[in-house]
Amino acid sequence: MRFSTRGHYGLKAMFDLAQHYGTAPVPLKSIAERQNLSVQYLEQLIAMLKKAGLVKSVRGAQGGYMLAYSPEEIKVGEVIRALEGPVAPVDCVNEFDPKECDQADFCITRIVWEKIRNSIAQVMDSITLADLCREAKRRENEAGEELNLKRGF
Amino acid sequence: MRFSTRGHYGLKAMFDLAQHYGTAPVPLKSIAERQNLSVQYLEQLIAMLKKAGLVKSVRGAQGGYMLAYSPEEIKVGEVIRALEGPVAPVDCVNEFDPKECDQADFCITRIVWEKIRNSIAQVMDSITLADLCREAKRRENEAGEELNLKRGF
DNA sequence: TTCATATCCGAGTAATTTACTATGGTATCA
DNA sequence: TGATACCATAGTAAATTACTCGGATATGAA
Numbered sequence: 001m002r003f004s005t006r007g008h009y010g011l012k013a014m015f016d017l018a019q020h021y022g023t024a025p026v027p028l029k030s031i032a033e034r035q036n037l038s039v040q041y042l043e044q045l046i047a048m049l050k051k052a053g054l055v056k057s058v059r060g061a062q063g064g065y066m067l068a069y070s071p072e073e074i075k076v077g078e079v080i081r082a083l084e085g086p087v088a089p090v091d092c093v094n095e096f097d098p099k100e101c102d103q104a105d106f107c108i109t110r111i112v113w114e115k116i117r118n119s120i121a122q123v124m125d126s127i128t129l130a131d132l133c134r135e136a137k138r139r140e141n142e143a144g145e146e147l148n149l150k151r152g153f
Numbered sequence: 154m155r156f157s158t159r160g161h162y163g164l165k166a167m168f169d170l171a172q173h174y175g176t177a178p179v180p181l182k183s184i185a186e187r188q189n190l191s192v193q194y195l196e197q198l199i200a201m202l203k204k205a206g207l208v209k210s211v212r213g214a215q216g217g218y219m220l221a222y223s224p225e226e227i228k229v230g231e232v233i234r235a236l237e238g239p240v241a242p243v244d245c246v247n248e249f250d251p252k253e254c255d256q257a258d259f260c261i262t263r264i265v266w267e268k269i270r271n272s273i274a275q276v277m278d279s280i281t282l283a284d285l286c287r288e289a290k291r292r293e294n295e296a297g298e299e300l301n302l303k304r305g306f
Numbered sequence: 307t308t309c310a311t312a313t314c315c316g317a318g319t320a321a322t323t324t325a326c327t328a329t330g331g332t333a334t335c336a
Numbered sequence: 337t338g339a340t341a342c343c344a345t346a347g348t349a350a351a352t353t354a355c356t357c358g359g360a361t362a363t364g365a366a
Contacts, residue, residue, distance in 0.1 A: 025341095027340080027341060027342090028341080028342080029340090029341080043342080043343080043344095046342095047342095047343075047344085057341090057342060057343090058341085058342085059340095059341065059342050059343080060340070060341060060342075061338095061339065061340040061341065062340080062341085063340075063341050063342065064341075064342085065342090
C-alpha cells in the first residue's frame with residue numbers, strides 16, 4: 001500500500017509555496033531546486049493542483065506560482081486528493097463514488113476498509129499547510145537553541 | 154491510494170476461515186464460491202498467508218486450510234501485511250525499513266505521511282478476525298429481528 | 307488399486323500504472 | 337528581441353497488478 005510520488009512531491013511543492021505565501025510568485029525552477037525534484041515532472045503535478053483551484057500562476061519572466069488561498073485555508077487532504085484522487089483503499093469504499101459490489105450488504109471485511117479510509121481522511125483533513133509551516137518554524141528555533149546550548153549559552 | 158486485491162481478497166478468505174474455525178479443514182473451492190473469487194488466484198494468496206504462518210493446510214481429499222491460531226489471536230494487520238507488505242504510504246516512512254532520504258532531518262511533509270502510516274496501522278492492529286465474526290453474528294441477529302418486526306412479532 | 311479431491315509450485319501474460327522525459331508552443335518583462 | 341516562465345501533449349521504459357495455465361504431489365474413500 002503506497003501513495004504515488006505525485007502526492008509525495010506535490011505536497012512538498014505546496015509546502016514550499018506556503019512558506020513563500022504573500023511574497024512574489026515562485027518559479028518552479030526554484031521549488032525544484034529546494035525540494036530536489038525535476039522541473040518537468042513538477043510542471044505536471046502543479047497543473048493538477050491548478051486545475052483543482054489550489055494554486056494560481058503568473059506567466060512570463062518574473063512569473064511563477066502562488067497559493068490560491070492562505071496556508072491556513074488549505075488542508076493537506078485537498079492537496080493529496082487533487083493529486084491522488086479520492087481516498088479509496090479498495091474500490092468498494094471509495095469516499096466519493098464507491099464501486100457497487102453485489103456483496104455490499106453482507107460483506108463484513110468492508111468494515112475494515114471503511115475504518116482505514118476514514119482514519120486516513122481524518123489525518124489528511126486535520127492538517128493545514130499553515131500547520132506544517134508552524135512546525136518548520138518550531139524546528140528552526142529548536143535547532144537554534146541546541147546550537148546555543150552547544151556554544152555554552 | 155489503494156491496496157491491491159491481494160489484501161482485499163486475502164482478508165475475505167481469512168474471515169471465511171475464521172468463521173469455520175474449529176471445524177474440518179476448509180477447501181479453497183468452497184471459499185472461492187462463498188466469497189466469489191477464483192480458486193487459482195486464491196491459491197497464490199493463501200500461499201503467502203501460509204508462509205507468514207497464519208494458516209495451516211491439510212493435503213489430499215477432505216483436505217483444506219485452517220487458521221494457525223484462534224481468530225481472537227489474529228489481527229487484521231497481520232493478514233494485510235502478509236499480503237501487501239509493510240505499511241508505507243511513501244518509502245521514507247516504511248514502518249519496518251524506511252528508505253534513507255537525504256532530507257529526512259528537515260523534511261516537514263514527512264510528518265503527514267508518518268501520521269497517515271500510524272493511523273492505518275492503528276486501525277489494522279486493533280481489529281481481530283474474532284471481532285469480524287462477532288460483527289457478522291450481530292448483523293445476522295439484527296436481520297432476524299427485522300424480519301420478525303415485518304412479520305408482526 | 308485407483309480415482310477424485312486437494313494442496314503445491316513455477317511460468318507466463320495482458321493490461322494498467324508509474325514516473326518520468328521530450329518537444330514545442332505561448333505569455334510577459336526588461 | 338530575447339530570456340524567463342508557464343502551458344500542453346505525446347511518448348516511453350519499467351514496474352506492478354491481477355490474473356491464468358499446466359502440471360506435480362499427497363491423501364482419503366470406493
